Amino acid sequence: MISLLIAIPLLLAFISIIWRSLSKPLFFLASFTNIVILITSWFPNGVEIHAMGNWKPPFGINLVFDNASFYAALVVNAFFLLTSLLPGLVGNYGIPLMLLMAAANGFVLTGDLFNSFVFMEIITITAVTIASKKENFYNAFKYLILGGIAGSIYLLATIFAYASTGSLNMAHVSMAGISSSSLVAITTLYAIGLGVEAKLFPLNGWVSGVYGGNDLAPVILGTSVSFAALYMVGRLFGTVFHGNGAEVLYTLALITIVIGEVAALRQRNLLKTFAYSSVAQAGVVVAMLSKGTGTAMGLAYFHLTNDAVAKFVIFLVAGFLVYNYKNLNGVFKKHKVLGASFSIASFSLVGFPLFAGFQSKLRIIMEAFSMKDYLFPSVMLLATLIEVGYVVRWNVKLWFEEETQEKAETPVIASTLALILALVLITVFIKPDIFLGGAMKMGNALADTKDYIQGVLSVVKGGM
């Protein structure tokens, strides 16, 4: 069943090359089917693997389906489904979106290091194609170059791991243990290789250009693809390397938070402001992931889920505004629903009480204190102060300043979606378990190396 998550979007993408006019409905069909498949296998509570061609691990390629990859795949596909409901946004990009969906699913599900490299390269290539929408060619090119180097370095790290342990299977590598002499090289190379997609400093130079260049790229790259990339950070550093090499991630993450927030504050472009804010949030998540315990990783993914929902709303609204109005002053007077959703999402980003972000930020700070880490909470509180600055500034500008232009047509589906997601953010504040339950299961599954190794190497359930 699980291999269908990759096969269906891939197949439908090839079909829509022949019937181009069908690409939008087929994209919707692919994401809808994937969500249905995921719902029918709700939280496996164990490790299921799907050995391709019935090659039993550690040989061949296998897909691993446990609580962690289930939750990650659910979030990834949910955002693709939401995007597919917006035909105006998808435009002619149905085929790259389907390929991106196949690759993101594969990246999340695979249990093989080299296979994850292949999926990461497909993610880069399709993401660059999407980034080039609205003639944003130069920024897309820069993203391609950075992504290409990251891919090469990821491949190098994979080969080092193979040379060190004689296996490419994640569970087998984890069990064999990497020799201490090559551990530093491998973890550093993986940190660099994943750093581009995970938006870690200093590899995040592409983010503002790509997210600020069109309306589609931030909506899908800032939510689904970020989640897939950060899932892989947790899987590699939490499960495969047993928390080794996390110091590199922790240091980079703290720098990323500060630089991201300061850059967001200085930015005068709406999309780019929140692109940098998304960089900073990725830093928060990676800092939490580097702690390596189940609770810390669970909270990191809880925060990431909240952030992704908020960012989806923000980028959706911002993309509509930026490409329909020359001057953004007071535009929310004409679009009250969009404005309300934007404000709720941006307040959730800061972590004001009454919104989902408060629940995750508070828990993260408390967890960090309980681990006797005082540096990260102080950096995070400083970052929150800066966030208050730019979020309030943008809200004031968009709501209250003198309006000058004629009203553009309100996008009905987009405003409905934005409003529903904004209400979800408020609901999560009241009942955090909606996201927290799944995220905690994910964190615990990632931290539980023993179960993962045993599950992959002993049980074989189903072939193709």
Added chain:
Amino acid sequence: MVYGISIILIGIGIYGLMTQKNLFKHIVSLSIIDTAVNIFIVATGYVSNGKAPIYTRALPGFSPNSFVDPLPQALVLTAIVIGVGTLALGASLLVRVKEKHSSINVENMKGVGE
């Protein structure tokens, strides 16, 4: 020796990316890094006086210990294909960059920048 070559090539690639103003040379540098990594991978599977990894008793002096590791070669094949895809996309983007900004030299491009 071979490892040295691939490390030098990676260095050349990174130097090219950092110093060149012409965007096409960035693609060339990326391609050099790709090749260097591929050389490195093939070198890890090398065994001196090794045999082709075919499991048969028909050959005289058969011993699995002298097999060359075939897996790195399979990986390199895949990596080369992916590299070609990346290069093709990069080149096609550059054509559009040239059309839009009238140059592919960073210093002469029009309409770029904050």
